[in-house]
Amino acid sequence: MLITAPPIRSRVGSLLENDTDYYKEQWGFGTWSVEIKQPQLQISREYTPLPPNAGSPEKLRLYIRKEKGGEMSNYLWGLKEKGKLGLRGPKLGFELKEGITDVVFLAGGTGIAPALQVAYTLLERRKYEMDQSRxxxxxxxxxxxREELHDENHTGISTTSNISHKIQNPVVKIITELQQKHPGCLxxxxxxxxxxxxINQKLISSAMKRDEKTIQRDTNTSMYSKLLFVSGPEGFVNHFAGPKKWQGGGEQxxxxxxxxxxxxxxxxxxxxL
Known part of the structure; x- marks a missing residue:
């Protein structure tokens, strides 16, 4: 399920008059999240916003998977249209510095959200002297x-044949739009x-291979920065990259x-992630 939410009001004061790009700072930074609170049970969870809709960039878009026994996901799925949410944040995550040439993302389920944040920030919010520098x-x-790649409420003909003959879910549509705008980059x-x-070792190795143009680009600019992210449920992250650890009172x-x-x-x- 994809839900939209109004901008976090604490950000409004820092904007220029009539500026609707509420999250300009975050989209220029890298990965980031917001916290949603469940008022009845007093629990909260962090969610990673998806790239904004061009028609309403001030609204947050969140990708929510309904989990059996999931207190927060079931609460969100039960909200009516125009229902109220308690939001806090934004909270900054990984900073995408200048000079990045390659990104590989292993994403499990809703772990696709930070992957799309990274793609959107690097391809849409950064300026490059030449297209080859992207x-x-x-x-x-x-x-x-397979059903998780479909819109759960509709059927029809998909515009992407390798997905299926059902309408894509909103996240697949975002991917398709980015690919169309930036052919060859994503x-x-x-x-x-x-x-x-x-996902296996062979696929990971293939994704990490660099074409001759990219290698030549590094030689010419002396910039070399390659990032490999793993994002998804805890078991997914542990399987591919090993567990995080607690140190100094926080997760490292x-x-x-x-x-x-x-x-x-x-x-x-x-x-x-």
Missing amino acids: PKIRILWANRE KVMYLVDEEGTM QGGVGGILGNMGITGWKVWK
């Missing part, structure tokens, strides 16, 4: 069932557990373990 972004997106592979297609990245650790990756900055 980073190459490859996303491996794993879902449990590649996404859809993998489905129930069909036996899963910890060493690179799991499949990526066994691969002995060098020259890439690995980050667990």
